[in-house]
Amino acid sequence: MSRPSASLRTAVVWEVLHGALERRVKSAGRERLDVLDTGGGTGNFAVPVARLGHQVTVVDPSPNALFALERRAAEAGVAERVRGVQGDAHGLFDVIERGGYDAVLCHGVLEYVDDPADGLRNAVAALRPEGGTLSLLAAGLGGAVLGRALAGHFTEARHALTAPDGRWGEGDPMPRRFTAEQLTELVGGTGLTIEAVHGVRVFADLVPGALVDTEPDALDALARLEAAASELPAFQSVASQLHVLAEAHEQRDQ
Structure with missing residues (x-):
């Protein structure tokens, strides 16, 4: 059974992330941010972020994914703003700078690491001491x-x-999968302030693609439904993924 498009399934995350990056630009006083995408793979988020003018470093353990990332960035015309580095969350600071990023994307990482709390601490430690934004996405x-x-x-x-x-x-x-309470507890334990929690793919994984393809304006209507449900705890509890946006506002212990 086919499902609605991948762009629909990530639309809620992208809208939240886009707004957070705009706010971070204003608070940092710089047009170009340094963004880290841990486990960024082929660049589903890294390339769109680079299109906004930011410099993106993608850390991923897969050479094949990084090769695809390089090709994708070149096709999008942002090759000079996307850098791929082979590595993982556990050894993150073997390959990138600690405390050097305005925003960190940690999407689809905590499900796979041996110690989610340790992996998240590393992601947070990559943020600048003066403040930064964390975008966390994990299986629900x-x-x-x-x-x-x-x-x-x-x-x-x-x-x-x-x-x-x-x-x-x-x-x-x-x-591994998480509840919203487990993720917010993990993020809260790092000292960051949680700004928002959203349920992702509440309906998109359950709706047959044929319904979306045959009904006029069904895709837009489904996208609006996903957006409306994403902020409601009752629907977050049955979402395929959970997104947590958090901010660091002051000096943290590194």
Whole structure:
């Protein structure tokens, strides 16, 4: 079964991130920000951020992903503003500068690291001591439970609901999932101020693509529905992903 486009599924995150970067430009007093994208892969967010005029460093463990990133940045005309570096969250400061970034994107990382708290601390330590913005995106528990149940896999849904890591079984490709409370607790533990929490892909992963393709204006209507539901805790609890935006406003212990 086909699903709505990837751009729809990330629209809520991009809108929040775009606004946060605009505010960071004003507070930093510079038109160009230094942005770190940990686990940025092929540049789904890095390239659009570079199009805004910012300098983006992508750290990812996959050479193939970094090669695709280089090609994508070149095709978008932003190759000079995108730098790919091979590395991971655990050894982040082996490959990039500590405290050198105005904004850090930590998207799809905490699910895969051995110690999410340690991985997040590294991401936060990459922010400038005088302040910075963190964009955190991670897999949501509720969306997986709902998805398995609607597919008729009730035992797997119950297993995900009760498992400490939120996995529905041995065949689950996702190593870990989070609730909104778990993510906000992790972020709060770093000393950052949480500005917003959004549910991502509340409906997009459940709606058959055929419905969106055949109904006039359905894609726009679905996008508006996603945006409206994303800020409501009741719908965040069943979202496929969770997005937390946080800010560092003052000197932190590095």
